[in-house]
Amino acid sequence: MPAHAPPEIKYTKLFIDNEWVDAESGKTFETVSPIDGKVITRVAEGDKADIEKAVAAARRAFHRKSEWRQLTASARGRLLHRFADLIERDREYLSTLETIDNGIVYAMSRFMIERVTSTVRFAAGLADKVHGDTIPSDFEGFTYTLRQPVGVCGLILPWNAPMSMFVSKVATALAAGCTMVVKPAEQTPLTALALAALLAEAGVPRGVVNVVNGYGSTAGAALTHHPHVAKVSFTGSLEVGKIIQQAAGASNLKRVTLELGGKSPLVICDDADLNFAVPYAAEGVFSLQGQVCVAASRLFVQSKIYDEFVKRAVEYAKKRKVGNPFSEGIQNGPQVDEEMMNKVLGYIEKGKAEGAKLLTGGQRIGTTGYYLEPAVFADVTDDMTIAKEEIFGPVQSIMKFETLDEVIDRANDTNYGLAAGIFTTNVQTALQFSNLVEAGTVWVNNYFTMEPRIPFGGFKDSGLGREHGLEGILQYLEIKTVNIALPKLT
Known part of the structure; x- marks a missing residue:
């Protein structure tokens, strides 16, 4: 292990309903440092039973009378700014953890903290800028549109930039008002768990953000097939992306955002x-x-x-x-x-x-x-x-x-x-x-x-939808059209 002091591994369990819990099966798996091939720690291994618990928590948090749904858009923005403040406070710990778990050069990991915090603050600024339109109509009355959160989201992360991908997906979904279950890559779960702890410290209500460590064939499959998940966002390989797209239509018609690599x-x-x-x-x-x-x-x-x-x-x-x-x-x-x-x-x-x-x-x-x-x-x-x-x-x-x-x-x-x-x-x-x-x-x-602030996504087999920018938050919103009839004045 490097001369740089190894970070304390604070979080190894699942984060469900703002509590740290063991997997229902009691199973754990190793996360290994690519620096020397040695085991860093063991983390809880979630599967279908844990995804069920996490989705149920996210669904409760999305109920119209929940604490989360009662927050104003401005309050969501302030929560995200607190989250960014905490990331900046813990930048040394987070960047060290990312390097040990992923192998990214430490100087780059510290630089990525700046991008991570700017991503959160951009999302915070978007939270109260989601609006609809008024539309001229030929009938007696008027028409307007609302943009409303899509619901419970399944966010599946890659291993190549775990901290950045967690923040990119989670902060945007929070700005839109969604709730979520995050499935980190099994190779690199540690910063996702640490960031979940910071979200709880920032004041995110119970059940809004849940993190279930596990493998794609178990936890990931359960998440993409779950009938109460309204949207899946996945970054990873084309092969897995195709499987997720098929799964997204198997139990209900999920919205899907896919970023599936390239040959640029x-x-x-x-x-x-x-x-x-x-x-x-x-x-x-x-x-x-x-x-x-x-x-x-x-x-x-x-x-x-x-x-x-x-x-x-x-x-x-x-x-x-x-x-x-x-x-x-x-x-x-x-x-x-x-x-x-x-x-x-x-x-x-x-x-x-x-x-x-x-x-x-x-x-x-x-x-x-x-x-x-x-x-x-x-x-x-x-x-x-x-x-x-x-x-x-x-x-x-x-x-x-x-x-x-x-x-x-x-x-x-x-x-x-x-x-x-x-x-x-x-x-x-x-x-x-x-x-x-x-x-x-x-x-x-x-x-x-x-x-x-720049939209990102691909053509052809490189994916569907966009992340970042104004287009990114639209992926987490539904458009509702409201027609209101008014009697003629006599």
């Missing part, structure tokens, strides 16, 4: 400044160990600058420091667990076997923890596995292109459509690419710019 293209045109493009392209696929849904994992470089770009990309990757995420100057920590490490290594072997040139990296570092050297492949073609499938690791695949028209078609030749990027000094090129590429987010001369 980043295009480097021959007029790009390589002093900026090379580092951005590397950070776009190496940051957070490559465990990012919007990773720039398909890198298209125009032929005139291809050789020079590849040379610089290799030099940049070789200088990247991988190691203990608490150590000074480290840029990459470990992959989240042994399974993911081996999955990435498997893709690297496929890349070599299919003819791509591995120019640097691609090896495991040491035998303790799950560390990988950042890999750079050149001469990658569109039909190779590493160019088609989401790797979710620090693997840069560089491909050559000739014309803008060609690269737009190649960029769009995927079932994913989450993000895309382009580096060029030509405004017309940038606008044409941005208009024609099939992606929910397009970055021009930058990559990874994300803020709580």
Whole structure:
């Protein structure tokens, strides 16, 4: 374990109806630190019985006469601001806990606290700005609309950014006035439990937020099939997203928001400044160990600058420091667990076997923890596995292109459509690419710019709906139309 003092593990049970309880079965499971492969602690393992209790608590909290439903929108906003204050107070504890459980570089974890608090405060500001419209009508009277919370929500979190994802989903649902059951990823449950404790301290009423640790096949399945859950929000793999979409229509017609990853293209045109493009392209696929849904994992470089770009990309990757995420100057920590490490290594072997040139990296570092050297492949073609499938690791695949028209078609030749990027000094090129590429987010001369006020989501198999921004809160609201008849004045 790192020299940095390990945090006290305060919360390991389920959080249901504002109480810390054991799983009905009494079962627990291990959460392991990817830093050294050692068990951090054991947490309660919830399943269908615990989901039943949590949904019942959330349903009671959503009753029209409940304390939660009687709160004004402004009061919900003040509660969220208190939550943000508590996150800032406990930033050291939360960022340390996130790094130990997830492997994220500690400096990045501390930076993420700023994004987390800004997300909560943005949601707090939205709480009292949900409004309807008055609509001109041809009948005698008038019509208006109301936006009202959808009800009990099932929020299923990924392991790659557990703290950010908890806050993004929970704060938005709270601003809308919903109640919820949160199912953290089994690999990384600890910050979700710590944040639930802060919500209770901030004054969230009983049953509004419930957290049930467990596995997708048990707790997750029970949540998505539950007839009293009105909406599911899931971030994770395409395969699981399809299962959730099917489950959402099995018992009732749930609203669904899905963010399901990507195979994002980043295009480097021959007029790009390589002093900026090379580092951005590397950070776009190496940051957070490559465990990012919007990773720039398909890198298209125009032929005139291809050789020079590849040379610089290799030099940049070789200088990247991988190691203990608490150590000074480290840029990459470990992959989240042994399974993911081996999955990435498997893709690297496929890349070599299919003819791509591995120019640097691609090896495991040491035998303790799950560390990988950042890999750079050149001469990658569109039909190779590493160019088609989401790797979710620090693997840069560089491909050559000739014309803008060609690269737009190649960029769009995927079932994913989450993000895309382009580096060029030509405004017309940038606008044409941005208009024609099939992606929910397009970055021009930058990559990874994300803020709580900017809507985020994908095209095609990258998902349904949007998170963040004004569009995000609309996913948790129903529109009700009210027609009022008035007699004619005589």
